[in-house]
Amino acid sequence: MPAQGEYLGMPVYIDDLDSESRAFFKHCASHQLHLQACNECNLLRYPPTTACPWCACLESTWKPVEGRGTLYSYGEVHHAIQPAFRNHTPYMIMLVELDTQKGVPSEHEALRIMGNLATADGDLAPPEMVRQVGIGSRLRIVYKDIGEELSQPLWTLDETAEQPAQPWRYAIE
Amino acid sequence: MVQSTIDASSEKYLRGKYAIVGVGETGYTRGSGRTTRSLGTHAIRNAIVDAGLKPSDIDGMLSYGFNDSTPSPTLAGDLGIRLNFYMDVIGGGSSIEALIGIAIGVIEAGMCKTVAIFRAMNGFSQVRIGGTNRQGTVAPLGGEDLFSRGNGWMSAGQMFAPSFMRHMHEYGTTPEQVAMVKVIHAENASNNPKAYYKQRVTVDDVLSSRMIVKPLHLLDCCVETDNGTAIIVTSIDRARDCRHTPAKILSVVGRCCKPRGDNHFQHGPISRVAGYYAKEILFPNAGVTPEEIDVTGSYDAFTFTTLLQLEDYGFCKKGEGGDYVSNGTMRLGGRRPNNTSGGHLCEGYTHGIAMVIENVRQLRHDADDSCPIGPDGKRQHSYDYREGGCRQVRKVDLTANLGWATPGQGSALVMTNI
Numbered sequence: 001m002p003a004q005g006e007y008l009g010m011p012v013y014i015d016d017l018d019s020e021s022r023a024f025f026k027h028c029a030s031h032q033l034h035l036q037a038c039n040e041c042n043l044l045r046y047p048p049t050t051a052c053p054w055c056a057c058l059e060s061t062w063k064p065v066e067g068r069g070t071l072y073s074y075g076e077v078h079h080a081i082q083p084a085f086r087n088h089t090p091y092m093i094m095l096v097e098l099d100t101q102k103g104v105p106s107e108h109e110a111l112r113i114m115g116n117l118a119t120a121d122g123d124l125a126p127p128e129m130v131r132q133v134g135i136g137s138r139l140r141i142v143y144k145d146i147g148e149e150l151s152q153p154l155w156t157l158d159e160t161a162e163q164p165a166q167p168w169r170y171a172i173e
Numbered sequence: 174m175v176q177s178t179i180d181a182s183s184e185k186y187l188r189g190k191y192a193i194v195g196v197g198e199t200g201y202t203r204g205s206g207r208t209t210r211s212l213g214t215h216a217i218r219n220a221i222v223d224a225g226l227k228p229s230d231i232d233g234m235l236s237y238g239f240n241d242s243t244p245s246p247t248l249a250g251d252l253g254i255r256l257n258f259y260m261d262v263i264g265g266g267s268s269i270e271a272l273i274g275i276a277i278g279v280i281e282a283g284m285c286k287t288v289a290i291f292r293a294m295n296g297f298s299q300v301r302i303g304g305t306n307r308q309g310t311v312a313p314l315g316g317e318d319l320f321s322r323g324n325g326w327m328s329a330g331q332m333f334a335p336s337f338m339r340h341m342h343e344y345g346t347t348p349e350q351v352a353m354v355k356v357i358h359a360e361n362a363s364n365n366p367k368a369y370y371k372q373r374v375t376v377d378d379v380l381s382s383r384m385i386v387k388p389l390h391l392l393d394c395c396v397e398t399d400n401g402t403a404i405i406v407t408s409i410d411r412a413r414d415c416r417h418t419p420a421k422i423l424s425v426v427g428r429c430c431k432p433r434g435d436n437h438f439q440h441g442p443i444s445r446v447a448g449y450y451a452k453e454i455l456f457p458n459a460g461v462t463p464e465e466i467d468v469t470g471s472y473d474a475f476t477f478t479t480l481l482q483l484e485d486y487g488f489c490k491k492g493e494g495g496d497y498v499s500n501g502t503m504r505l506g507g508r509r510p511n512n513t514s515g516g517h518l519c520e521g522y523t524h525g526i527a528m529v530i531e532n533v534r535q536l537r538h539d540a541d542d543s544c545p546i547g548p549d550g551k552r553q554h555s556y557d558y559r560e561g562g563c564r565q566v567r568k569v570d571l572t573a574n575l576g577w578a579t580p581g582q583g584s585a586l587v588m589t590n591i
Contacts, residue, residue, distance in 0.1 A: 007323060013313040021316020046439065047320050053433055073342070073443060075334025076387035077325060081303070084311070085325040093326045093386075095335050095438055108441030116324050135342050152323060168342050170387045172380065 005147015020048035067141025118154035134167030192419035195224025195405035201521025205399035212401030213293030225416030233285035267576035270584035271427035340444035350495035352379035362515025395517035424458035427584020437581030447583035470528030472577035
């Protein structure tokens, strides 16, 4: 059965043919991040792919992964193009580097998860929260349920982690 | 296997054996008032006339676009051209350099003799690359869309922003340095009567323009325009019978990718762009070094794309792009001018082909600025680069075009007039 839902007023429809995406977001619906692990080289990968980017093995197994990491880079959107995001500016588009498998299999590789900055409830972050976050900020994953077997992962400040005194932000606020 | 060890450079028997012999444009406007069929037909016809050829001399055609253009057979039919070869491909930035390579290949294979390559787009009036879905009609988000559009991560500026931001973080590149790309391209454009934006700007103008997506202000982004543009590629033997000094093609590369292709964010450093890999093909095949290049055309969809490419193609050390773009090197009269037409930031948006056209004109020593035309029909260049003046580079034998699709995908071209 295809997964259907709605997020910020945008219809969502994941066809059964897209089994990799279907599985990823179905795991998100259980509020536990799962990534594909290669059945041969055991490396985790993101986003979902058909084959292993390192050994081309076609078989993989979904494994639970801790949803904690560090902000690797970001953009901060002040002019939203999509109507769904116009009432949420500025919003942060982020690459969050997971603690898991960082620097593996080579120095500059890591599991860098795409997402927006959000409150602990999974709502897009208000401007005062956006101003607190920069490269180096410690983040944890949160989820917004958007349909049956369908949740969107987002990121919020990790309250339990030690935060950098001054995360790196673009020079002009 | 380490990707960077793959050697795609080849025997050099095609170096200098093909050339660009004709260039054609329409105006660069916002509101062309005509179809892409009309824009493309005018541009190709202008290129044929420029080359001193007849339509019947053309028997190959290539184009690129995003279903926002008109197919080659339609334009060929309009011009009475019977094609032995054509291909219309999907693609924007970095297509043109790769298509020039394909044109060389199909001529070499005996499939046709002379190829017209065009890009026709109503990039402002019809399909705006930077503003798709502006009107709010939303196609359902599929699985892969949830990662991108579902995160409000869709336009080129949004997609590239993390690569730019990481460069600032790692190397201390400043907003003021990046803004200098716009300042210099605007200086060049002020000497280009065709440019859509001809007015000069200051660093403060760039930094005080409204923020689009950090680190990009409005003036860090290129202008969306309507235009038709075309070039003609043929063998050097046929080129000698054409009207102008041939722009000989020394090498092409593209569309060259970083590891992980579309998911290049997964393989860092993310501020490294495809040119890091492309240069290992481009310069050995051309038989020249970056230091020898006189003029660059570095794709400026954004100020930052120019900077990252110049750096990774080896025009300066990695991390020193901020200094390179702001120290005067890229100015007219500087050591290595870049985008002498004003580029996409100022002249108009063509997905890269206009920067190739400009370098062909530079190599002919025939930049179409405001200098007077002498009795021999040639422009009498003054090399006075003040506003409204000359934009011909005094000494130019070697040019490089650096085409950008995304941080992870690019193409490049080296040409000479020797």
